[in-house]
Amino acid sequence: MSTSNASAPASADPSLRGLLLLLATIAGVAVANIYYNQPLLDNFRQSFPASASWVGVVPAVTQLGYAAGMLLLAPLGDRFDRRALILLQTAGMCIALVVAAAAPALPVLVAASLAIGVLATIAQQAVPFAAELAPPSQRGHAVGTVMSGLLLGILLARTAAGFVAEYFGWRAVFAASVLALLALAVVIVLRLPKSKPTSTLSYGKLLVSMWHLVVEHRALREASLTGAALFAGFSIFWSVLALLLAGPPFHLGPQAAGLFGIVGAAGALAAPLAGKFADRRGPRAIITLSIVLVAISFVVFGFSAKSIAGLVIGVIVLDVGVQAAQISNQSRIYALKPDARSRVNTVYMVAYFIGGALGSAVGAAVWPVFGWVGVSVAGLVFAGLAAWNHLALQARTAND
Template sequence: MGVTRSQRWVLALVCAVAVSTIYAIQPVLETAGTGLGLARGSLGWLVAAGQVGYFAGLVLLVPLGDVLNRRRLITVHLVLTAVGAVVVAVAPNGVVAVAGLVVAGLFAVVVQVTVAYVAAVSAPNERGRNIGAVTSGVVIGILGVRVLAGVLGDTVGWRAVYALLAVLCVALALTVRATLDSDSRTPGARYAQVLASMGRLVRTDRLFLSRGLITLFLFASFGTLWSGLALPLGTDPWNFGTTQIGLFAVVGLAGALGAGRAGRWADSGRAQVITGSALVLLTASWLLIARTESTLLLLIIGIVLLDFAVQAVHVSSQHLLTAAHPNRASSVIGAYMACYSLGSALGAITTTWAYSTWGWSAACWLGAAYSLSALVLWGLAQVTGRTAASSPEPQPKSREAATLQC
């Protein structure tokens, strides 16, 4: 068992393309709304649709990975994500577009099935490294699609973005079928049992509760930046257009890719240290991001640090959770990512409110408050050792999972 370098690349691309179907609408929102005949006040439905579908998929579809063959599930989910993207690309009106975005978001949870697959087939001493490489694709997709959508939206048209994503999903489905090893485990649990175990996990597992709350605030901070950054950059003194604003995502990619090493550090037993250090870095990055009035250099440095920190914590958390629960990696990742989804939505909603009320500085203080909240939660868990009572698994765990304190 194991994951080859080429397989890691394929799985990272699966994550990048699938998650792109949720976020591709944001850079072309106004253009798409005009083309679909939507009023400005209704544009929020286009953004919310993918998130609604995604949240439903996390709860209802990701647990299937603990019941069915994950390689087959990845293939089917990619094809159905492509169907949703095609519906959006040809939608004659807003209602059809929203429906397509819901479908695409629903099956874009193939990302979490992919992470569970990687965790299951990886050797214990390579699990963090492989998860880090694959989940880098998520951030690459979230940020990279902003550049792609901005450029295509200004040249070919916004529908071309979803047509291209549909083609890529189908191509990846065929590639996964041809290149990935079959899921060799023999799932014994039933779907209803897996759903029930998710409920027990949320109620009783202290490791999950700690990491879930940290993740909620982590991605609220992340969402504050990327949902609100276009607001100050689109006004004086910069007055940037869609394509120019989208290029700032390239800066974020540098930080996200750099955090791939966090997985290697987690494999060496330093996931807790990585988490605390990265959360300190994340909080500090907001001091630079807030300085957009006179220079962009500090903003660019802050973006790199923020994306590095977010990815480092994200990888460390998934490493700890999959090591502690190797038999139900899909349901654990699904529940964990539900916290991610809620955090992203919280950040997106509150940053526009803060900006419209008090300006960009207030939005930055809000982002820093979210990251500081995550840091406080991590610190309390270290002091109290609350997660040491995490439910034991009958199977052998990694050295770190057996001794973890958070």
């Protein structure tokens, strides 16, 4: 399909739904690579006993890489053909995954994980691509479809990784992802149209313009910090769960840790309802409720170090809270600057995944010293930071 076909009357194209499903698949398969390593931490510890105390660095650098990729690569979608960018990043991702699968030592795995995180921002090319392909009357639905694929990729990645690692070993997880990406690349070449660049700004000016957005919009700063703090708490839990389940009294393998992803997916299915409530009562009210839910989840976790039922309840509450806050925060920021939504989203998501990397790093540091109770307290602290930031802006706004 030519560029002109892609950017002309998408509403008349009967294959639009198929293209949106393809973009949703691209987003889900790409972003899943950030989370494959979380249920595998105990496997890494066994494979690299000399570096066992540092395995928590793997998910932290992966998320940090994603934040860096968001900042450095995602804005290029406004300047170049997104289809070409998706294919180039897919090729690079396959190379990084092969290195991870063959890693002879933990430092090599850490370096490969950093590259995987950077290149997984393929997902952030898919979302604005959907907005470009869809006519204005269907744009919200188009973006929602792709975001659903991204969300499922985040939540089900741990389940898939846990299953594969249980029966074929952790290296097979990365090898399987290479095969999935190669198959997806063939479909992309055959089915995905080229995109039409929307900006003539140089790369440097694209980056500088995002800083201007941060300075100009206080609500963007507040939403970004609140989202980062909540995602930090989210990442603390998921980055340490496999280690908790591997020890007494559970003695469970990576498959059990991965199955919690299905539990999280079930909880997150309720989160889109937050969009409807946000329309009625405003996103700030939903964000306040979300912060309360995240705080409650870590209280539940603190009393569930030996209880699968408690962990399941906590996961559902945590995922509903984090996803509802995400939807409401994005609803707020997209209204700030309609002509710069990609860059506004980049600012928000960079902060979001820096928070995730910080949470994973804190989890790795707290777990060996303070155990599960310390992890739960750390998650509660991040929820408190989100509440302080959220309510502080509300107070400042009221005084303006």
